[in-house]
Amino acid sequence: MAEITLKSLAHSYSKNPATAQDYAIREMNHVWHQGGAYALLGPSGCGKSTMLNIISGLLEPSNGEVLFDGKVVNSLPPEERNIAQVFQFPVIYDTMTVYDNLAFPLRNMKTPEARVHERVMEVADVLELTPQLKRKAKNLNADEKQKVSMGRGLVRDDVSAILFDEPLTVIDPQLKWKLRRKLKEIHHRFRITMVYVTHDQLEASTFADKIAVMYEGQVVQFGTPRELFETPNHTFVGYFIGSPGMNFLDVTVRDGKVFSGEAPLLVDKRVYDGIARATSDNVKLGIRPEFIEVHQEPVEDGMAVKVEHAQDLGTYSIVYASLGGISLKARVEEDQITPVDKAWLRFPSEKIGLYVDDFRVELPHE
Ligand SMILES: Nc1ncnc2c1ncn2[C@@H]1O[C@H](COP(=O)(O)OP(=O)(O)OP(=O)(O)O)[C@@H](O)[C@H]1O
Numbered sequence: 418m419a420e421i422t423l424k425s426l427a428h429s430y431s432k433n434p435a436t437a438q439d440y441a442i443r444e445m446n447h448v449w450h451q452g453g454a455y456a457l458l459g460p461s462g463c464g465k466s467t468m469l470n471i472i473s474g475l476l477e478p479s480n481g482e483v484l485f486d487g488k489v490v491n492s493l494p495p496e497e498r499n500i501a502q503v504f505q506f507p508v509i510y511d512t513m514t515v516y517d518n519l520a521f522p523l524r525n526m527k528t529p530e531a532r533v534h535e536r537v538m539e540v541a542d543v544l545e546l547t548p549q550l551k552r553k554a555k556n557l558n559a560d561e562k563q564k565v566s567m568g569r570g571l572v573r574d575d576v577s578a579i580l581f582d583e584p585l586t587v588i589d590p591q592l593k594w595k596l597r598r599k600l601k602e603i604h605h606r607f608r609i610t611m612v613y614v615t616h617d618q619l620e621a622s623t624f625a626d627k628i629a630v631m632y633e634g635q636v637v638q639f640g641t642p643r644e645l646f647e648t649p650n651h652t653f654v655g656y657f658i659g660s661p662g663m664n665f666l667d668v669t670v671r672d673g674k675v676f677s678g679e680a681p682l683l684v685d686k687r688v689y690d691g692i693a694r695a696t697s698d699n700v701k702l703g704i705r706p707e708f709i710e711v712h713q714e715p716v717e718d719g720m721a722v723k724v725e726h727a728q729d730l731g732t733y734s735i736v737y738a739s740l741g742g743i744s745l746k747a748r749v750e751e752d753q754i755t756p757v758d759k760a761w762l763r764f765p766s767e768k769i770g771l772y773v774d775d776f777r778v779e780l781p782h783e
Contacts, residue, residue, distance in 0.1 A: 419485040419499075419577035419610060421449040421472060426481035428467055434479070441467040443634040444480065449578070449612055451486075454604045456621035457614045459631035460657070465614045468631070469580045472612070473500040485577055499577045501570030505586040507562040509569070511555035515546055518554055519568045526573070540568045543603055560588045560596065571603060578610035585620065597623050618658055630654050646705070652775045655703050661735060661746050664709070665701045665772065668692050677702070680741030683718045685766040691780045692771065701772040708768035709747035711736060712761040713754060719761030727755045738762065 428442040437443055441464045449455055457465050470476040472483060474495035482489050490498055509518050519537045528536075541547045544564045549557065554565060563584060570579045581600075585593045601624060604611050613624050621628045622642035629639045630653070637651035638644075642658075649655040655663030666677040670693045675682045682702070692700055712719055722738035722745065734755045736747045740762070747762060749755050771778050 420451040420487075421578060421610065421612075422482075422484040422487070423447045423468075423472075424482040424484060426471065426478055426483065428464075428471060428476070428478045428480070437634075440634050442471070442478070445634075445636055447629065447636050447639070449610055451610055452608045453610055454601070454624060454626050455610075455612045456625035456628045457612055457631060458616065458618060458621040458628050458657075460616055463631045464634040465616075465631055466582055469502065469582055469612065469614060472578070473502045473580055474498045475502075499573070499575050501573065501576045501579045503563075503567050503570050503579065503581045503584045505583045507559075507566035507587070509554045509562055509565050512553065514551055514553055515541070515557070515565055516550040518565050519546075519550075519572050522569055522573050536572050536574065540572050543571075543606060544568050544599065560592045563588060564596070564599075567600075567603075571607065571609075576609060578612065581611065581613040583614055583616075585615075593620075594623070600624055630657065632657075648770065648777065649703070650777045652701060652703065652772050655705075655770070655772075659705060659707075661706055663703045663705050663770075664745050665703050666743055666745075668700050668702045675702075677743050678741060680720075680743050682740075682764075683720055684764060684769065687780045687782075688766055688769055688771065691778065694781070695771075695773045695778070697774050699774050701775075702764075703770040703772055703777075704764050704768055706735060706746040706748040708765060709745070710763040710765065711747050711749050711753065711756060712763065713756055715761050716763060719763045722760055722762050724756050724758055724760050727757075729755075736760065 424446055425444055426442060427440055427444040429440045431439045434440055459465055471478045474493060483491055516537055519540055520533045523533045523536060541550055546564055546568060549561060585596055588596060597620060615621050627639060627641055628645060629636045632653040638654045645654055645658045649663060652665055668675055668677050675684050675689055675692055720740055722740045725737045725739055728735045732751050734749045736749055736755060738745045738747060738760060771780055
């Protein structure tokens with residue numbers, strides 16, 4: 418097992434990178450601690466596979482270092498890194514039995530056959546593959562094949578980490594949740610550092626204790642699912658996590674008041690001071706739909722809005738409202754009345770985040 422450190426790491430596929438856009442990984446420092454269950458979450462093209470391939474040694478980074486337990490491994494080939502990588506599509510030998518597929522990585526290392534048997538039986542048991550051990554891999558269905566592929570990663574007890582690159586893509590939706598739980602169980606049992614790449618927030622939060630959110634080649638936040646939800650560090654995390662994503666309003670101060678476009682916003686002094694002291698033109702106020710209070714009648718600090726429409730999602734509704742032309746989403750629970758035509762919205766100040774150049778800034782203390 419290993420702690421994996423990425424030190425001043427950057428990678429460009431271009432020979433002569435000139436701008437930040439030429440980098441698939443922009444300079445970053447990051448640590449995957451030993452034994453953690455992590456997810457690497459981000460949209461297509463943000464650099465997730467590039468990062469995994471750099472860790473496993475399939476790709477040499479253009480800049481910076483990869484360290485395993487403090488030792489630089491940049492020049493070590495993949496086979497000497499003891500990293501298991503599970504890809505989107507199962508990597509197995511079709512003509513071999515499931516047993517021989519699982520045994521393969523160990524036999525390759527000349528492990529004594531008694532030990533091979535012990536490990537294969539243990540891994541098959543965890544993955545519920547014992548009844549299939551004698552079957553040829555080509556006769557398995559897609560999820561069984563992917564389980565064999567995962568098993569080949571788990572079977573060696575010298576692996577430093579297992580990297581999963583969207584491993585459930587080819588799996589039937591009904592079986593996905595089962596395999597995700599299985600992976601979690603495996604992590605508890607083997608305590609191996611696991612990094613699970615996905616673009617699906619649900620997959621990330623059911624598997625991982627901590628999630629690294631990647632955007633445009635950078636890890637913009639590394640935190641628990643709750644931290645990502647409650648205090649997104651970057652506007653992208655706010656948009657990407659949660660359903661629907663966070664509301665962001667461009668804000669300025671004029672004549673001692675806060676405005677979003679032409680709409681005045683009722684916010685407290687701390688929020689006002691935070692906006693007033695920002696030195697950039699790109700200042701946004703962020704609030705989650707779940708944290709906006711929705712009232713049927715005027716209330717103190719409530720802002721009158723036009724209700725455009727509401728989406729009934731069974732146990733709650735999402736109200737789409739317009740505040741002087743600014744669109745807002747607010748969540749209304751099933752025991753509340755969903756407003757029609759008009760409503761008054763309140764932004765509790767402790768739930769407001771302030772974002773300058775897309776990164777969250779601390780609000781001044783009172
Ligand atoms: N071999 C390559 N040569 C040139 N550019 C590449 C290569 N592989 C990836 N890229 C580019 O690097 C960037 C990051 O790609 P990467 O595959 O790491 O992203 P990703 O987050 O894993 O995306 P996906 O979820 O679609 O696999 C993208 O702009 C992609 O087009």
